[in-house]
Amino acid sequence: MSGTGCCILQQQNDLSSAGKRSNTIFMPGDSLYINNKATKQNTFDAIVIGSGISGGWAAKELCEKGLKVLLLDRGRNVEHIKDYPTATMQSWEFAHRNQLTQEQKQSHPIQSRHFSYREDNAHFYVNDLENPYVEHNRYDWIRGDVVGGRSLLWGRACYRWSDVEFESNLKDGHGIDWPIRYKDLASWYSYVEKFTGISGNKDGLPHLPDGEFQPPFDINAGERYMKQQIESKFKNRFAVHGRTANLTQPVKGRGQCQARNLCHRGCPFGAYFSTNASTIPAAYATGNLTVRPHSLVNKILYDEQKQKATGVEIIDTQTKQTEQFYARIIFLNASTIASAAILLNSVSNRFPNGLGNGSDQVGRNLMDHHKGVSINATLEGLEEHYYYGRRPAQLYIPRFRNIFDDKATDFVRGYHYFLTATRPRTAAEGLIGEELKAALSVPGPWQINFSGYGECLPYADNRVTLDKTKTDAFGRPQVAIDCTFRKNELNMHADMVERATEMAEVAGLKNIRVSEKISAPGNANHEMGTARMGHDAKTSVLNAFNQMHEVPNVFITDGSCMTSSSYVNPSITYMALTARACDYAVNELKKMNL
Structure with missing residues (x-):
């Protein structure tokens, strides 16, 4: 029986009255936690750990299916609109013109490695000095510290995976086989796309499945020229409208992108x-959601007799006090590295090496996309054309290497490019007054940029562990990360440079400038793989429904679950996997299987 008065056995009857329930945000010190009935009042139907992209979806889906849900996040609460303090500020209103101060660089030495950490959004990020971790090799762990997590900060590129991705491990022997295929996710992709709002174009490419799209942002004259050049001069290379989670048409409660x-x-x-x-507003609309910020999950509680998880232990990040909450099912969505750390810290007699870790795969196979390739060049002509606004979508060149007949000899898998065409202002050095104003009003020649993201293979020794010789501010072992890119990634990265340069030359671009430095793992913010899905409990952590093989009432649908990394941005796949897993979990609850 749920401490909030909602019984799992009554869910089907309760669905119609869900909107009559009340939501809650619990803050540290709330009287809920000072009572003699803590166990009852701290019991819910489901607990979701982490409120980022996948955790938010889990909360929404479970609430809409009639469950009383507790959503936990380590960060402070952020309410939509009210808590975006810089959203409408002009550049000159920032004390440092959107540059980082020395103090920010010192308190955020990891976050400041990433281009996205700036004066105008620094309040969303974790303080690195207060949240240390061990880097055996450089690893850029970029983290939010707010309810909503990196869903407030992500790049919003949304591309479905195809069976090229889901079958790659099986075909080339790297990693283990995915327990699902595209057909298992296709309807769930459609389901989440309709709610999320993806703008894009139906391009009819078998290796880049079409989705449920709003009209795309139009491409400009420079991009139109590059699209024509690439598609006419290279077989099986395509340049398509970027697909992004930005609305081109308003939907309920949300407006059009400006x-x-x-x-x-x-x-x-x-x-x-x-x-x-x-997703949080949708979950709140049911009356079934409780959000508790400042709640750092320390471990998942496991009952040896029931052979199930019973709840979680959290540390209140403000009071430093521990608290326990209980539920029938748990969705772990703390993000790839944090989810692995929670599992590894959840030890018991049954699981001395971490919850559900009989396979010794928890923490292993850490992947991230490699990036850093940047090819800039000048496009002569088209001076009569310009563009307006700063649209969030780019031209997109999906993978063409190791697909069709374009085979590489020194690496497997592939990569994609984003391509932009812009007209920066004319150089105005040495000018003042009217001459300066006049020069700044004249756009310069078209500039074309290629940037790329490539796939990382799953390596068992790219991993997350706990360093028990070092502790964090709460006395817990520090997370330790040991992850490097290998020969396959380095060879692929070099090929990304060569192929982009080739396309620039064939398109007749001038003044080609090449930057080929490869990023450190983590810097693409697409970390995946530490609790992978698979057919066999001996070689994987999760089954085809993101359910732990060894702890059946725990589900993991964040990046941890990924069995390979693909070259494609992963977030829309996390959403689809989450919606599918929630549907399965609730059906299993109704069948009394959990």
Whole structure:
């Protein structure tokens, strides 16, 4: 029986009255936690750990299916619109003109490695000095510290995976086989796309499945020229409209994208998908959601007799006190590294090496996309054309290497490019007064940029562990990360440079400038793989429904679950996997299997 008065056995009858229930935000010190009935009042139907993209979706889906849900996040609460303090500020209103101060660089030495951490959104990020971790090799763990997590900060590129991705491990022998295929996710992709709001174009490419799209942002004259050049001069290379979780048409409660290029501050229009603007409001609408910020999950509680998880232990990050909460099912969505750390710290007689870790795969196979390739060049001509706004979508060149007949000899898998065409202002050095104003009003020649993301293979020794010789501010073992890119990634990265340069030359671009430095793991913010899905409990952590093989009432649908990394941005796949897993979990509850 749920401490909030909702019994799992009554869910089907309760669905119609869900809207009559009340939501709650619990803050540290609330009287809920000072009573003699803590166990009852701290019991819910489901607990969701983490409120980022996948955690927000889990909360929404479970609430809409009639469950009383507790959503836990280590960060402070952020309410849509109200808590976006810089959303409408002008550049000159920032004390440091959007540059980082020395103090910010010192308190955020990891976060400041990433381009997205700036004066206008620094309040969303974790303080690195207060949250240390061990880097055996450089690893850029970029983290939010707010309810909503990195859903407030993500790049919003949304591309479905195809069976090229889901079958790659099986075909080339790297990693283990995915327990699902595209057909298992296709309807769930459609389901989440309709709610999320993806703008894009139906391109009819078998290796880049079409989805449920709003009209795309139009491409400009420079991009149109590059699209024509690439598709006419290279077989099986395509340049398509970028697909992004930015609305080109308003939907309920959310407005159309204004093309301001200020998404990273939080969007007061709700025009891009975030937990705060989208899934939490939907969950609140049911009356079934309880949000508790400042709640750092320390471990998942396991009952040896029942052979199930019974709840979680949290540390209140403000009071430093521990608290326990209980539920029938748990969704672990703390993000790839944090989820692995929680599992590894959840030890018991049954699981001395971490919850559900009989396979010794928890923490292993850490992956991230590699990036850093940047090819810039000048496009002569088209001076009569310009563009307006700062639209969030780019031209997109999906993978063409190791697909069709374009085979590489020194690496497997592939990569994609984003391509942009812009007209920066004319150089105005040495000018003042009217001459300076006149020069700044004249756009310079078209500039074309290729940037790429490539796939990382799953390596068992790219892993997350706990360093028990070092502790964090709460006395817990520090997370330790040991992850490097290997020969396959380095060879692929070099090929990304060569192929982009080739396309620039064939398109007749001038003044080609090449930057080929490869990023450190983590810097693409697409970490995946530490609790992978698979057919066999001996070699994987989760089954085909994101359910732990060894602890059946725990589900993991964040990046941890990924069995390979693909070259494609992963977030829309996390959403689809989460919605599918929630549907399965609730059906299993109704059948009394959990």
